[in-house]
Amino acid sequence: MRLEGRVAVITGAGSGIGAASAVAMAAEGARVVVADINEAAAKAVTEQIEKAGGTALAVRADVSRAADNQLLVEKALAAWGRLDVFFANAGVPQFPTPIEAQDEATFDRIIAVNVKGVWLGAKYALAVMKQQKRGVFLVTASTAAIRPRPGGQTYAASKGAVVTLTKSLALESAPHGVRVVAIAPVATETPMLPTFMGKTEVDAEGMARYRATVPLGRLNQPEDIARAAVFLASDDAAMITGSCVEVDGGRCI
Numbered sequence: 435m436r437l438e439g440r441v442a443v444i445t446g447a448g449s450g451i452g453a454a455s456a457v458a459m460a461a462e463g464a465r466v467v468v469a470d471i472n473e474a475a476a477k478a479v480t481e482q483i484e485k486a487g488g489t490a491l492a493v494r495a496d497v498s499r500a501a502d503n504q505l506l507v508e509k510a511l512a513a514w515g516r517l518d519v520f521f522a523n524a525g526v527p528q529f530p531t532p533i534e535a536q537d538e539a540t541f542d543r544i545i546a547v548n549v550k551g552v553w554l555g556a557k558y559a560l561a562v563m564k565q566q567k568r569g570v571f572l573v574t575a576s577t578a579a580i581r582p583r584p585g586g587q588t589y590a591a592s593k594g595a596v597v598t599l600t601k602s603l604a605l606e607s608a609p610h611g612v613r614v615v616a617i618a619p620v621a622t623e624t625p626m627l628p629t630f631m632g633k634t635e636v637d638a639e640g641m642a643r644y645r646a647t648v649p650l651g652r653l654n655q656p657e658d659i660a661r662a663a664v665f666l667a668s669d670d671a672a673m674i675t676g677s678c679v680e681v682d683g684g685r686c687i
Contacts, residue, residue: 436668438463441514443506445497445555446524448475450624451574454656455521455663460488462664464519467510469495471524497524497551500558507558519667520559521572522552525592527629530585541588548592549599556603556614564610570667571607573600574659575616575678580686585632593618597678604676613675615666620682622654649684 442459446452448470456466460483470476473494483490493509495502510517526547552573563569579597582590597616604614621630621644631640645651662681665671680686
């Protein structure tokens, strides 16, 4: 197992990419802190992991709060004495909206979760990893950082920011033996997909329109990103740091 004996914290792990990554990392031997603002969802994923023979701990966390990020790191250390992986995955989407119609409150919320949430996770996780002289800090970015879609300027800005933050943190952390890597998914079939499409629910028109932008002809499944996250967290990716890995079916070509 590629993550045998390691400890991982995953934010936004109650559904979608985070849930799939928590299950995948646990299956590879990691002990996982399943963090989500929806505590019931985090507990459900934890139960799924435990039923499969894995080890997990559910923690409610709002990643836009410093105290909650600090708590996640403390919970991992208290339970298992180490921190090997922190996957800053939690994020919020943007309903396609022209800039002149976009309200400031939505901008503030997207930046607070998608950018500040990653920054705060790094602040507390990297302090431990640097001291340990080992660790991997993963970030969920987006192809929106590279090839934005119309009306998604705030979301694109947030993801562009974390791609640059990833590179900066990688340079800072490399002398301590710590890697920092971003993953850029294309649209993924998660509960956030309708919002990205500008709809209340996914329909045939929306799926056809989005699939047409992906050379491989389909959208991501959460498991596509989970497999990438497991690889990047493992020693198989020992020379990968500062990169933004596109898992996008060719959309960014």
